[in-house]
Amino acid sequence: xxxxxxxxxxxxxxxxxxxxxxxxxxxxxxxxxxxxxxxxxxxxxxxxxxxxxxxxxxxxxxxxxxxxxxxxxxxxxxxxxxxxxxxxxxxxxxxxxxxxxxxxxxxxxxxxxxxxxxxxxxxxxxxxxxxxxxxxxxxxxxxxxxxxxxxxxxxxxxxxxxxxxxxxxxxxxxxxxxxxxxxxxxxxxxxxxxxxxxxxxxxxxxxxxxxxxxxxxxxxxxxxxxxxxxxxxxxxxxxxxxxxxxxxxxxxxxxxxxxxxxxxxxxxxxxxxxxxxx
Amino acid sequence: xxxxxxxxxxxxxxxxxxxxxxxxxxxxxxxx
Numbered sequence: 644x645x646x647x648x649x650x651x652x653x654x655x656x657x658x659x660x661x662x663x664x665x666x667x668x669x670x671x672x673x674x675x676x677x678x679x680x681x682x683x684x685x686x687x688x689x690x691x692x693x694x695x696x697x698x699x700x701x702x703x704x705x706x707x708x709x710x711x712x713x714x715x716x717x718x719x720x721x722x723x724x725x726x727x728x729x730x731x732x733x734x735x736x737x738x739x740x741x742x743x744x745x746x747x748x749x750x751x752x753x754x755x756x757x758x759x760x761x762x763x764x765x766x767x768x769x770x771x772x773x774x775x776x777x778x779x780x781x782x783x784x785x786x787x788x789x790x791x792x793x794x795x796x797x798x799x800x801x802x803x804x805x806x807x808x809x810x811x812x813x814x815x816x817x818x819x820x821x822x823x824x825x826x827x828x829x830x831x832x833x834x835x836x837x838x839x840x841x842x843x844x845x846x847x848x849x850x851x852x853x854x855x856x857x858x859x860x861x862x863x864x865x866x867x868x869x870x871x872x873x874x875x876x877x878x879x880x881x882x883x884x885x886x887x888x889x890x891x892x893x894x895x896x897x898x899x900x901x902x903x904x905x906x907x908x909x910x911x912x913x914x915x916x917x918x919x920x921x
Numbered sequence: 922x923x924x925x926x927x928x929x930x931x932x933x934x935x936x937x938x939x940x941x942x943x944x945x946x947x948x949x950x951x952x953x
Contacts, residue, residue, distance in 0.1 A: 694931055697924060697927050697928075698924055698927060698928045698931065701931070704935075705931075705935070708935065708938045708939065708942065709938070711942055712938075712941070712942065712945075772946075772949075772950060772953075773946075773950070775942055775943075775945075775946035775949075776942075776943050776946040776947060776950070778939075778942060779938075779939040779940065779941070779942030779943035779944075779946060780939065780943055781939070782935050782936070782938055782939030782942065783935075783936050783939035783940060783943070785932075785935060785939075786932040786933065786935035786936040786939065787936065789928070789932045789935075790929065790932050790933070
């Protein structure tokens with residue numbers, strides 16, 4: 644249809660209400676829409692947002708899990724994807740670490756994209772009925788991994804190719820369930836609290852503001868945090884008890900970041916070199 | 922409640938939710 648023909652059609656259509664062919668006010672044939680599912684969706688996002696606010700992670704994972712109770716994962720994902728992406732893009736670009744994250748985790752991101760493309764039909768194809776089973780299993784694995792604080796320790800040299808494999812696997816799983824936490828979560832350096840700040844949507848822009856990568860440009864500060872958590876000052880002496888307690892909130896984050904930190908006793912892995920290597 | 926305790930409760934709730942999802946989905950698949 645040409646542009647002129649389109650205009651010729653649109654303008655009379657737009658005048659239908661003005662000409663009173665269609666009444667402006669409802670005349671009784673239509674009832675007000677009431678959809679109880681909207682309350683479930685609102686409640687799921689309320690809970691997921693609350694959890695994300697407290698511990699800094701899990702909005703898409705929690706909302707996917709809660710909504711999957713009443714609908715297939717494909718429908719759930721269609722509802723979750725916009726809030727998840729918006730909140731995580733906000734977090735990703737709100738921090739100063741995006742460039743470092745991309746330089747370090749690009750194989751993970753690229754692998755995730757490829758994996759999703761490879762398994763793209765899984766969520767809506769003939770095997771979609773099994774999606775909820777896989778999703779439930781993933782939530783259980785996710786929670787067990789989180790409780791056990793399990794994490795993969797990868798050397799900087801192997802980070803690229805292992806990241807690619809992990810990303811590919813994550814993409815395949817994510818395409819089937821809409822949840823992008825396994826196996827990238829145990830792999831992701833500094834995941835537990837870092838994920839909260841970057842969120843799962845940042846696995847699309849993968850962990851934009853993640854502490855794990857921010858760590859590399861802020862190793863010195865994070866090492867100081869570790870010292871405080873451990874109750875030590877920068878000089879290695881023990882800090883007063885109240886200072887130790889103040890650092891307690893960082894304990895988990897620091898614990899999960901610690902494999903990435905240079906060993907203080909290893910002079911070959913000094914902080915400045917770590918920053919250059921990133 | 923401290924964030925760490927809250928996180929632990931959240932993860933336990935996720936385990937229960939996951940078990941429920943798996944069980945109900947398997948039931949639906951077998952019933953259909």
